[in-house]
Amino acid sequence: MKQILIWSDNDLERQITGEILSAGLDEVQILHADGAEQALATLEKGGVDLFVADIPQFSLAKCNVITSAQNLAPDSPILVISSGEQEHVSRNIWRLGVRDYLLKPCRPAWILAAAKALMGKNSGSAPQPEADDSRRKRYLNRLMEQLRGFQYKKCIQTTREYLDLLYRDGDNVEAIRNEVVDFAAGIAELGAPFGxxxxxxxxxxxxxxRVRFDRQGRKYESYLTLETMLDMMFEAMEESNFYEVEGGQKILNFIDRNVRKGLSLDEAAEYASMSSCYFSKFFKKLTGQNYIAYVTDGKIELAKQMLLDTDMPVINISYELSYGETNYFSKAFKRKVGVTPTEFRERNRKAGDQSSGC
Incomplete structure (x- = not known):
């Protein structure tokens, strides 16, 4: 049976948190501490699998308690729950070297997800395979090379490929969450040269x-976060004179980054400082496709992703991709894929059920 220690000066907060954890987790013993000395004494005895620290506002005394807890029980993960402002909380969390925290008000599901992830990470029965760590590094190295080449589309494809492998091969939700966060942290480190x-x-x-445990468990939501981080770096590269990029690649990056927005040929031509007529010929020579076909292909790939990885209604997907009418989106999809969006989703889900033995 795993032990969870909850430290809070507020009796009601401590009781509510304990009830959430005991009701949502199997085989756990909830230990309570209403003061710092009691919390540290319990940690010193050992055997605590998770230390939940309810800190409404950070102070020097509160920070000292966390530091002492880390020294007394270095193997016990810490989850901080705070009602402070995010900037203030995250700054203190970073200084203390604590990785995980939640901001109030937080849903019971978030607390449970955080507890499961932290205790799963700390469990000796399911260590992260070395192969997973090696795979993550390999994909991050590939991303680094593609960033250096200013290749946005390849970066996106690499990110999707990694997530596809992770969610396909993994059946442990907590392990997937940890891996996704580690991959996002790796992407953040790639941004060091940009200032x-x-x-x-x-x-x-x-x-x-990191604090949205509900998002980490959903593949498409994880992808959107990683895409946003990549966009930040490409925007920085485009604005910096330090990175000299061949004009055609810069134009493709702009188009690929704005596929969802329904970027018109005129808008793309304006970005390229060309007339629409000349840009159309230039683009065909550059890619081997006309502009409309290229953008449509990009939209259809995004649509496939949303159909497979979300429960978003088809009408919402069409609006997300800047199609004015759902019927027009469905016709465009069927021309490219051979079936309607609804048929595509149903066929692939049936195939997935059969392969999993359902």
Whole structure:
């Protein structure tokens, strides 16, 4: 039986948190501490699998308690729950070296997801395979090379490929969450050469993702976070004179980053500082496709992703991809794929059920 220690000066908060954890987790013993000395004494005895620290507002005394807890029980993961402002909380969390925190008000499901993830990470029965760590590094190295080549579309494809492998091969939700967060942290580190402002944005995005345990378990939501982080770096590269990029690649990056927005040929031509007529010929020579076909292909790939990885209604997907009418989107999809969006989703889900033995 695993032990969870809850430290809070507020009796009601401590009781509510304990009830959430005991009701949502199997075989756990909830230990309560209404003061710092009691919490540290319990940690010193050992055997605590998770230390939940309810800290409404950070102070020097509260920070000292967390530091002492880390020294007394270095193997016990810490989850901080706070009602402070995110910037203030995240700054203190970073200084203390605590990885996981939640901001109030937080849903019971978030508390449970956080507890499961932290105790799963700390469990000796299911260590992360070395192969997973090696795979993550391999994909991050590939991303680094593609960033250096200013290849946005390849970065997106690499990110999707990694998530596809992770969610397909993994059946442990907590392990997947941990792996996704580690991959996002790796992407944030790739932003180091772009300056402090970009690094701050990346770290802020990472921290927001780190505390949203509900998002980490959903493949498409994880993808959107990673895509946002990549967009931050490409935007920084485009604005910097340090990175000299061949004009055609820069134009493709702009189009690929704005596929969802229904970027018109005229808008793309304006970005390229060309007339629409000349740009159309230039683009066909550059890619071997006409502009409309290229953008449509990009939209259909995004549509496939949303159909497979979300329960979003087809009408919402069509609006998400800037199609004015759902019927027009369905016809465009069928021309490219051979079936309607609804048929595509149903066929692939049936295939998935059969392969899993359902």
């Amino acid at each position: 402090q402002a970009v690094q701050w944005k990346l770290n802020r995005c990472l921290e927001q993702f």
